[in-house]
Structures are given as C-alpha cells and as structure tokens.
Amino acid sequence: MNDASCEFRNLLSFDVEEYFQVEAAAVEQARWREYASRLEPCIDAILGMLNTAHVKATFFILAWVAQRKHPMIRRLVDEGHEVASHGYSHQMLNRLDPERFRSELEDSRKILEDIAGTAVIGFRAPTFSITHRTAWALDVLAEAGYRYDSSVFPIRHDRYGVRQAPPTHHHAVAPSGRTILEIPPLTLSVGCFRLPIGGGGYLRLWPVRVVGMAISKSQKSGTPAMLYLHPWELDACQPPLPMSRLSRWRHRVNLGRTASKLEWLLARYSFGDVRSSLQPLLATTQMYLYRASAKLDASLRKR
Template identity: 30%
Template structure:
C-alpha cells in the first residue's frame, strides 16, 4: 500500500487498545464468562500489523495482561515488528472502581507479563475505558512508582462513562496534590464543536464521523502544530466478530459502522504519518528510557 503524495510530515500517533471483543465495562458483562470460548482476535491482529507494515506506520499497542497470557505469540509479534507494547491493565477493570493499591497491583501484574514476553521495558499505560478521571487522578502516582514514563488515559471530554473536560489538551506533566509528576500525560485528541471538546479520531468518534471530516480535523490540528492520536480496538475492524447483548444506546456506541472501519483506517493511515507514543515522546520531548 502506497501512502498518498500529499503527506503531512507531522508525526501523529497511532494507538490500539488490545483486548477481546467481550472486554467491555458494563455491569452485566463478566469477561471471564467469555474468555477462551472463541474469537477472531488473531485474524484482527494479523490485519492490524499488516496495515502498519504496508503503510510504514509504527503504533503503540496498549495490551491487557490477560491477552499476554492467552496470546503470547501475538504480543511477541507486536514487539518483533518494532511497535511500542504498553499496558492496558490486566483484565479491563475500571480504574475508578479499584482502590489505589488494587490499581497499582493490576498495572504491575500486566507490566510483568508484557515485559517477560517482549524482553523490553513497558513505558506507558492507558486505563480501560479512559477510567482515570478527576476522582482518581492521584492514581497516576502509582505509575511513577512502577517506573512507567507516560500515561495516555485522560480524555478531555465529558461522557456518561469517562472524561475530564477541563484537562489540558496538550502533552504535559500532570500535577497531583500540587506536585508535578515525573510522567508525561498524553491526552486523547479533541476538537472544539459547539464550544465543547469533542473526540474525532478514535473509537466511536472514528466510526461515526466520515473519512473526509477526520482528515480535515487532523490537517487542522497539524497546521496548528498539534498532533492527532488515533485509537481503535481490534474488534472494530470486523463486523463479523461476535457481539455482546447490550441496550440500544450502548449497542449503537459499541458497534456503529464497524463494517466500514477497516477501510477508513487504511485510508487515514495512507494519508498521514504515524508513529508510536513512545517514539513521539523520544523525538519531541527527549523521553529517556
């Protein structure tokens, strides 16, 4: 696959949340009920890695520790292709429903699994369902204590499930109790729409907005010297994957336009340069590993 000639040289960041189709944070869903009972996960991962290879893109794969246990070969393949393997926690528990000690132990468990598989230090973390919010922002201190270098858990919007609408929208060093942490915060990309922050380049937003709109938003951000972060889940590129039984609103958010997402992702990745979060932080902010 050849990237188009009109490439913007800004190094936007490509990220994937590596989990199974049943990893979702709804009260009636217990992932353990579905684990090991079949999915197209390996095919999805092969497709994502192939698209990255075809477009010369590097990405950060925020990977659950349980994925490392169930698919060690997949995690090794991600690392072998030169991508950034980061933590997504162990079993997709919401961070704000854990105590500080539970959260720290959960992240450590996942980091230990991933480092053992890749032989490389895990540098970053993204909370399941963006579950670092105002009430548990101090949990970021646990990441520092574990030796991680960046967090990508904060979405500067407000939804029924997540978000800190007043959070900085640029990469920064977060403050907890008035103290700046030795940690980079890499917030999810947003744009202003109707005076409010709105996502446009990941998950439901990526599936909802048309390709031309996303491209225009990325170009606008790049012209202003800002980098866009794209994020998706493996299940979002395959309409034939199994689906959870969800109420109509949640079903719409979870599954809208999954049939068109793979083609859209390929188009976006041929139109812009993408790198991993770790490589971006190294080149732009002097991240020391």
C-alpha cells in the same frame, strides 16, 4: 503526506482486548473463558495495513490477553511496534483503589515484559477512566516509573472524561505533585464545543474527512494527533453481546467501515508509535493539575 507543519508524527494506538471484554458488555472476568477468541485475524489485518503503510504503532495490551497469545505479542515486537499496558482486569479505575491498581499495574507489566522482552513505559486505562476522581492513578503510574499515560479524554461524557483538561499532550500533575506525560486522544474544537474524534466509535461515526480535518488542525498547532482503535472494531461479524440499546449502537456502529477508514488515514498522514516520539513529547511545557480548582488550573497552564 499532509503533515509538513508538525514537528511530530501523529500517534497511532490500538487497545488490544477481546470483543467481549468491553465495559458496556459487563461480562465478568470469571466468564471470559466461555467466549472464543476472535482477536488474531483482526491483528493480522491491522499488521498487514501497517506494513503496507510502513507505520509503527503502540499496542496497549491487556495482560490477560497477552498470557494467552505469546506468539502474537512477540510478532508485534518483531515487527517493530511498541508494547504498552492496558492493565489486566479491564476494570474502570473508579472500581479499584490505589493499592489494587498498583498491584495490577505491577503484575500486568511483568507479564508483558516477560513475553515481549522489552520495557513497558506507557499505559492506557480501560475506558479512559482516569478523571479528577481517579487522579490518584497518575501518582501510582509516576511512582511505578511509567513514562507516559494516555487515559484522559478531554471531553464531557457520561462514563469518563475531564472536560477542562488540555486537548494536547501535557505534563499531568498528580495530587502528590508528581508528574507524568499525558497524551489525550484527538478532539476537535468547534466554537465552545470540544468534539471527540480520534478513535473508537467516534472515528467510526464521523466521516473520515472530518477525522482528517481534525488531524490537520492538530498538526498546524504543532501537536501530534493521537488516534486509537480496538482490533474488534475490524470484526463486523462478531456475535452480539448483552448490552443496552445505546451501548449496542455505540459498540457496533459502522464496524464494517473501520478498515477502509484506517487505510484512508494511513495513506494521507504520517503516524508512529509513542515510544519513538517520547523525547520531543516530554519537552512540552504545558502542565495541568488534576483535582485542581479552576483558578489553579489557569495558573498552571502554559507555565
């Protein structure tokens, strides 16, 4: 293992949704039933790899999926993994308002908790869609009693991201002043650029040694690296979906290499689920005010 300098294990997470539910495909929820599920063989493969490596992970599960896959959800719990929420409709939060988000959050948590039989304490928004514009969602999450969120990508991107947000775990200060632990996905700072590294198409695109280098760098700074993957990223034979050329490339690049990259990382670095590391993560003193001015941001950091 290459992680002696970090007090935390790195964090491994999966956003559990069907391949046709991705934002870029724009398949309406009313049409999801027209598509055949391809999820279970991918979950089988992931659980096989995690069992071999003796690693537990956090699974952010779409409640729509959970309703149709009770045995799969119970298997995740039985094998010691954490069940967390990925909402219900897979809509980016800028398409919801606080009331609709609150209601979806409540419904999806009840569905997941009833099936899993465990408390759901973590959330990840579809397509990392908590930004300054949707910072009200942090208030809704804190008010609903969620202990942590992992929905802010601290990069510049055409659809999501908060470029100025800390790249390490921190207390997100919501517009009302409530706080919630925020755990961003792994990035790598090179000069004045911050590169997205830790999951999805980025992980598929970067050479795995670059991902490893970013994990090591994060560990040396005392911060666990948060990695995320989707089960459909292990399914290189999935049918094509209607998408723009750029989105199709983002969705399909190196799908055939995901499994071997994950195995490589599991063999070299120590990973775990968020729930097991929650107390040390909550001890961070770093804070960041969402929707704050640059001046306030600076005064809140490292308070």
